[in-house]
Amino acid sequence: MKKILFSLAMVLALGTVALAQTVTVAAGAVGQELELIKAAAQRYMDANPGVTVNVLETPDLATDRLGLYLQFFEAQSSEIDVYQIDVIWPGDLAEHLVDLYQFPGFAEAAQEHFPAIVENNTVDGQLLAIPWFTDAGLLYYRTDLLEKYGFDGPPATWDELEDMAMTIQEGERATNPDFWGYVWQGNSYEGLTCDGIEWVASNNGGSIISPDGVITINNPNAIEIIDQAASWVGTISPGGVTGFGEEDARNLWQSGNSAFMRNWPYAFSLGNSEGSAVAGLFDVAPLPAGKGSPAACLGGWQLAVSKYSENPDVAADVALFLASYDEQKIRAIQGSLNPTIMALYEDPDVLEAAPFFGSLYDVFTGAQPRPSTVTAPNYAQVSRAFFTAVHDVLTGQQDAETAMALLELDLEAITGFPTGAP
């Protein structure tokens, strides 16, 4: 009886699928993302005739993308059904998203993904987004140049990175006056919060606001490392790095003009693609550390279904399809986008395409989250206060000591949390 009911439900579900017309996915377009999602949408349409999956290209900078999404939410627009959302947003956007557990397949699928990310996407027992790919900050380094200048491996500390970058930069400048030691993300945006939290956490400076709600950023270790980062601007990093996002750093790196780069995993397959000046000449390592152990900022994107969607069940099905084993495998191989399904890290095809998935597995599972859960729904303001303060230090408008003291006061005003040592 149960079986009959189930198949009846399936038929009904298929019926609605066949009737439903259009699902629009708002997706990123960094690197190869857009091509990948368009191909995936086509595969879904081939398998489900009658459904049209549109892809809406959204801005590259996460801050801009959130702005666009909020405008759709404010208007309660049914224009977009599936949103690609950042790992830091489920808390802030909770009221606009549907609980995915009410749709078939999600309870089982959730078991396959990294538990930490599933937990991050769960608010009040509701699964608001299905993990799609995860990210962690990595150090990209030029193997050929390290060998040329007699270094036997990637730097373990920021001081070593400085020395190596300086040596290589001075040497390479003889033939290439546009060569730089180290490029990263220094623009005044969410990306700087990631880079910043990596510096601070790797120097035993805490995570801005601790998970139990204490503002810890104003401490000597944090101040020391942020001042050190500011000293890179104009020495081992171009002065314009304070205007760099991910793609600016990657463009400079991929044209062969830099020895080191801090970036997300997506730059790996692009760096090895045709036309890249560094294809086959680089590898990735964990980021260097200060006084403590290396820290990699936890990034990554999820798929969520809008509460204002006209076809939430079809939209949920599209999200489930896009986040499935087979689709994540294609994205991992073609785009070096880290899967969130644990079994894929043992898949031989995936490991062949991106060997660092295996060797840096611990970096991905132990990545440093930003304080988004504890500060929700004010995370955006917290992050903005942090990256503005760090940006002021990088551009020399303030020293880190003053900037962090003021940031502490700002964070107190925004969150109302007490201050303390990390």
Next chain:
Amino acid sequence: MAQTQRQTALTTTKPRAMSELARREERTALWLLLPSFVIILLIAIYPLGQVFYSSFTSARFASSEPTRFIGFENYRNLLSMTIRQLPPKLDEQGNPVITDGERQYETWVRILPRQPRRYSSVNEFNFFGRRYVLGATNAEFITAIWDTVVFSVVSVVLETIFGLIIALTLATKFIGRGVMRAAMLVPWAIITVVSARIWEWILAPTRLGFMNTFLSDIGIGDGNIGFFTNSSLQLPSMITMDVWKTTPFMALLLLAGLATIPKELYEAAEVDGASKIRQFFSVTLPLLAPTLAVALIFRTLDALRVFDVFQVVLGSQRYSMASFAQDMLIANRDVGLSSAASVVIFVLIFAFAIFYIRVLGVDSE
């Protein structure tokens, strides 16, 4: 002024003598005006009122949080300013610390008040040998107002000068004038977001950018000038982009103005033996003045609400008034504060408009 008074006098005495036909025509006119009035009400007055209203509330963007009425709180947070004197830095013996021949002062951090609102520094300045700090509760917004006004004044002045030169050139007869006139309009025709991107590439901070390559080739800079990240170059870069884009618009308006000046005046001036320069100042400029005034109003009001170049190129690194309001709304989700900022922009632009109308006497035309 006298003329307008006479006109009002006429209209107030007239109705009594008005015929039935005239009155009917007036009613028809009112009916015909009604649709445009309704449209203005819907698309201008209503949203404006909405912004005024929400500037007094704590509304959050895209949130179901209940909205509270908070009076002038948003305005206090935006506009509170104070000036405090900075005490000189003293060493252990109580003597002033002097580094490189300059007296050192304490930082503003402990000088500016923190309760009930926290002030931060907008600017420091010397006055009669004393050091002062200008503090504001929202230093970003005060800086944005100042930046926007500087941007508007400098870019409009430059656009007027260049526009006039181009218009005078294109008003003379030469071969290929039609092509030149069309070519002149190209920058104006490009969407600002696109032209801002083009300039972003031209002014890229490394030698991937044209300007850095060019400047370093002729020996200026080291090929790594951060046009958009160096705080003293940000405004000049913005002004350059705006002048490049909007000079054609200015030239076009002035060209139309030049076309209305009768040729006979120049012939008469010629006969009287006036030089070309004398002709420009005695004939061209006075007759062009009304057009110039209209063009100035257009451009100044437009420049004061500049948004796109700042948003595309500088993001949250540095704000214009409008990009600040947008960032408060979208990134900070603070509808109240953003609305208050919009009202301040509205009032400022209004003040500029009234100033122009009074000084240039545009309304008499």
